[in-house]
Amino acid sequence: MDRINKIRNFCIVAHIDHGKSTLADRLIEKTGTLAKRDMQEQLLDSMELEREKGITIKLTPTKMNYTLDGETYELNLIDTPGHVDFTYEVSRSLAACEGAILIVDASQGVEAQTLANAYLAIDNNLEILPVINKIDLPSARPEEVKKEVEDVVGIPAMHAPCISAKEGTNIEDVLKMIVKEFPSPKGDENGKLKALIFDSYYDNFKGAICLVRIFDGTLKVGDKVKMMQTGKIYDVTEVGVFVPNEKPVDVLRAGDVGYLAGSIKTISDVAVGDTITKVDNPITEALPGYKEVQPVVFCGIFPVDGARYNDLKDGLEKLKLNDASLQFQPEVSQALGFGFRCGFLGLLHLEIITERLEREFDLDIITTAPSVFYHVYKTNGEMIELSNPSSLPNPVEIDYIEEPMVKASVFAPPNYVGAIMDLCQEKRGIYKDLTYLDENRVRLNYTLPLGEIIYDFFDSLKSRTKGYASFDYEMAGYERSDLVKVDILLNGEKCDALSIIVFKDKAYARGRVLTEKLKKIIPRQLFEVPVQAAIGGKVIARETIKAMRKDVLAKCYGGDVTRKRKLLEKQKEGKKRMRKVGSVEIPSEAFMSILKLDDGE
Amino acid sequence: MLGVYVHIPFCDGKCSYCGFSSFVKTDDEKERYINSLVEEIKEFAGEKKREIDSIYIGGGTPSILPINLICKLFEALKENFKWKDGLEFTIEANPCSLDEEKLSFYKKNGVNRISLGVQSLDENQLKFIGRRHSSIEAIDAVKLAKKYFDNVSCDLLIGLKDMDENAFLAQINTLAELGITHISAYMLQVEEGTRLHRLVEKNKHLLPTDDDCVDVYEKMTDKLAILGFSQYEISNFAKQGYESYHNFKYWTGQEYVGFGLGAHSYLNGKRIANDTTFSGYYDRIHTIEAINDQQRLEEHIMLGLRCKAGISKIVMKTLGYDITTNSNLVEFVEKGILNQQGDIITLNPDYYGVSNYIIVKLLPE
Missing domain, CATH: 3.30.70.2570 (Elongation factor 4, C-terminal domain)
Structure with a gap:
């Protein structure tokens, strides 16, 4: 059999806390990629904070070998961040795969991000295989949940494996399914190099590392490569795979998932979603879907002790090395002195960054109220964009202001519909529709101003629905508003x-x-x-x-x-x-x- | 010159606000303690008798000691120190344990100042804080003390339950009419671990508010001024010439030696604290803290601003601090919060209630 036919590139998507990282751990364990004694709970969540919060922020791919019917297959698991703030990163890692495992909690059923992530996978033309997890729970109702997946997500689920990732039940079924059901990658290793950067991180010795999926051609040390969006050119100094730690190899070929290093000085030079090709034999058309990630939530960060401004700067710069989506620029406040205006992908991202500043850099910081990016149209015809309330021009100079909107879906049991509608109403939401997914769940769609969501929306939603509601949103342009x-x-x-x-x-x-x-x-x-x-x-x-x-x-x-x-x-x-x-x-x-x-x- | 403090950690009961070292003990135990105290005094004095100009026997309740025991203590103090002429000799007493026999004995042995723990002249308040005397007994005790001593001081507490401004001022009047020469009036402090603390935890509105306490404090200050008591420290008021000389040593960084359980000394730039348990004290367990210039400076500002005497720019400079570089100083002087006269800076008594806030602002950054 051809080499490429024995590769399976896949990811796992799920609503938060439905057991994505636990299943990943079990797969690594079952395929013997790591001996049990080397396993750490939820291995792929490598940041301390990730493990603590039970969420994945940075992606970590893993190459596993699995033998079925005498044939050894190469399974590349690309883990994805499980939060709405990182939707773009999820979509890029999906683009590197052919298949997606959709985990659904056997007692909670389909949730907001189950659906959002499933649709992302469908958009990327992935084969989706549902897996029902947590069947060990007394409240598990796997058969009902399968039906829910079919009804709500609209994909066949009757033959979905029912597993307990926590207890290691039926993991073998998942592995078999990956080999049998997911397509192998298509690609021509003799063609021109076409590779997708789906993530990046910073290594103190090697510089910025690109996580890549090779679609066509080959990539090896000494190649001169070009990033098609940024136009930057680098000499490849190392290529390798993750097992799950970095392991250098001679060459990466079409269908492979791995990394490349090329003395890339800063992470900002590596744009997630960019396409890599060779300088001397380039392709002309980049892979589709590239998008510059724009922060949507902003706040000022200042040191409590003004003398520690430089420590704060240092901390932000170090975090930025690994997180291209973090933006910051110096800001001076009369009240708080010198600090930074920072931009984030969302509130969780903001929370993670501030917590890391406090923990990893031992800083006491003051955060100002989070804000969004406004479009301010002045009477002289000029439009300015701003997030800092104190930069707002004099009211007489303002013609009108536009604020960012989101399309939001809230999932909840039907008895909370009233409470959710009240909340969305208070938050200036515009009702779109309500769908009964089954007798226990409804989906409410609203258009809401982002500025209302970042102010106290999550907490209110949780408290008013006793934690039963889940929520997801996507950006939906700007609208004029009376602010x-x-x-x-x-x-x-x-x-x-x-x-x-x-x-x-x-x-x-x-x-x-x-x-x-x-x-x-x-x-x-x-x-x-x-x-x-x-x-x-x-x-x-x-x-x-x-x-x-x-x-x-x-x-x-x-x-x-x-x-x-x-x-x-x-x-x-x-x-x-x-x-x-x-x-x-x-x-x-x-x-x-x-x-x-x-x-x- | 050196001052002497002796701690008598015995009481006939524990007051509800007391977070201090005091215990109810048998006579045998008291005797053992006094013997140990006498030993400690001897150990300190050695061969050489140092001259002293103040003695303060505090507690607890020193007046609870029977005459035979207090006698031992007096003798030890006489044998081991050289008493300067005009030495101030204070003993603390509570109204229950004072009688003519004791008073006359104190007087015979050189005591010239009695400090009486009156605390309040309101029956309910006295009960509330767990005092074992009535207001009549307190007044009788003042009269009795006055029969033997010219210099009699009374302690009062501001901020007790059901505090009433007029009633409080009437108490001051009563005490002044009895001829006392000195008043120490402290705002009640709820210390953790005390019975009072537990009560306040249960009922936040048990005690008057801070604002009410300061109101009464300010009215009291005015009243005392009219009655001829001048305020020489935040909580201390005296007829002219009756300021406590011993207390002044604490506030001005002079040397003192403390004997007994939990007593503190300040000698050769070191503060020594005796252990606060009997066994620890008998084993002579103590901690020594060398006070550096920075700490000495903090203490000078902290204690000096609470006194009429104020703080000295020159003294602070020798301790490495040029207070004129402190930006708050100018602001406070401009606002009339601080007075500057030559070398001396004093706190305007109108701001005694918030003295701590001002003090913190004047410390070096």
Whole structure:
């Protein structure tokens, strides 16, 4: 049999927490790719944070050998990130495969991302094989879930393997299915080189590494290759495969999945979705589907201790090495000093980056309220794009503003439809349709402003549906909207880091909640501090922080001055976490607290 | 010159707010303690008798000691130190354990100042904090003390349950009429691990608010001024010439030696803290902390600003800190929060209630 006919390139897609990484681990274990003792739970999630959050952020492919009926097959598993923030990365890794395993939780059934990911796979012309996981759970209902897959996703599922990845039940069925049902790659190894970059990461010694799928031709050390989108040219210094660690090989051929290194200095030079060809014998047409990834959520990040600005810069640069989608540029805030305006693929991405900055670089940071990218049309005909509320021009200069919209699907049991509709209504959603998937599940489609989703939508959805709803969205262009900037004034002085852009009809309510919240968080000062919310020059809400009356150390018993001094030193430490805006001291938590305004307030 | 502090960790019961080293013990145990105390004094003095100008016997409740035991202590202090003329000798007492016999004995042995733990003259408040005396007993004790001593100080607590401004000021009046010469008025501090702390945890509104406490504190200050008591420290008020000399040593970084369980000393730039358990004390377990210039500076600012005496720019400079470089100083002086007169900076008494906030701002960055 031909070499290429014994290759299977596939990925696993699923809703979050349906067991993708666990199945990947079992496949690696069953094929003997790693001895059991070398296995670490959920091996492919290599980042500490990934394992902790139970999600995959960076892709890690693995080459496995599996023998069936005397023939040894090469199975390339391309793991995919399981979150809506990373949809583009998922779509590129799907493009590197011929088949996709669609895992569905035997008790939860089809969820928002089950469907979103299945459609992504269908869009990429992949063969999709459903697998019903977690049959060990007492609440498992595999037969019903199979029917749900057929009805909702619209693919045959009656012969889907029913497995427990956790307990290793029926894993062999999955392996057999991969060999029998997934097509082998098509491609001509004698043709011109055509390879897809589906991911990249940074290695301190080798530089940026491209994860590639070869469609046609061959790739070996010494080749001069060209990235078709960026136009950059590199000499290949190493090619290899993942087993699952990097292992150099002599050559990668059509159908193979592997990596290439070529002394590529920065990760930004490697665009995921780009096509690689050879300089001396190039193809003319790149692979389809390339898209520049654009961040959609933005916020300011500042060091709590202003002296650590350079450490923060260093941290962001190091994270950027491995994450081309992270964007940042210097920003100066009157209140927070020097920091960075950062762009992310979504809220989860934002959360991951801030957590990594704090953990891996030991930084205390202040994050300002997340914002989206607005299109501001000025009366002079000019259009400016901005995400930072404090850069919004004077209201008289603004003709109108457009905000980004998303198409959102919410999946939930029917008894929560009312609650979800209320929430979407509050979030300025426009109802599209409602579909009964079966008697236990409905799908609601809405168009919503992205700016509403990044403000407290996930938490509200979870709390109002007792965690039963799942949610997915995709960007859906810009729409004109009536937006205003709400400023916060402390003791009459504007605090730029607390400004927000909101829908006009909500400005009063938000202003009131914000001032109440700040009153609770900002400690009393030597003098009375008015806290005001204002649109332009007009105050829309006001609270007053009364002057501090009592801050006095207790008596020192029997000459125990040391105890008193230590109390003082502790207090002095606490002061370091304060930011001064005009004459008012604000604890750094205040800036973050406005990100989340509790439901009840 | 050196001052001496002696700690008597015995009480006839535990007050609800007390987070300090005090225990209810039998007479035998008290005797063992006094013997150990006498040994500790001897060990410290060695051959050479150092001159001292203040003695403060605090507690706990020193007046709870029977005469035979207090006598041993007095003798040890006499034998091992050279008493300077005019030495200030204070003993703390509570209203229950004071009687004429003890008072006359104290006087005979050189005590010249009595500090009475009155705390309140309101029956309910006294019960609430677990004092074992009534307000009548407290007033009688003041009268009795005054019969033997000119210099009598009373401790009062601000911020007790059901505090009432007028009632509080009336107490001050009553005490002043009895002829006391000194008042220490502290704001009640709820310390963790105390009975009071547990009560407050259960009922957040049990005690008056901070604002109410400061209101009463300020009214009290005004009242005391009218009555002829001047405020020489945040919590301490005295008729002219009756300021406590011993306390002043703590606040101005002078040397003192502390004997007994949990007592502190400040000698040769080191602060020594005796263990706070009986067994630890008997084994002479203690911790030593060398106070460096930075800490000395912090203490100078922290304690000095709480006193009428203020802080000295020159002293701070010798400790490596030019306070004029502190940006907050200018702001506070402009706003009248601090007064600057030559070398000395003092805190405007109107801001004593928030002194800690100001102090933290004046520390070196």
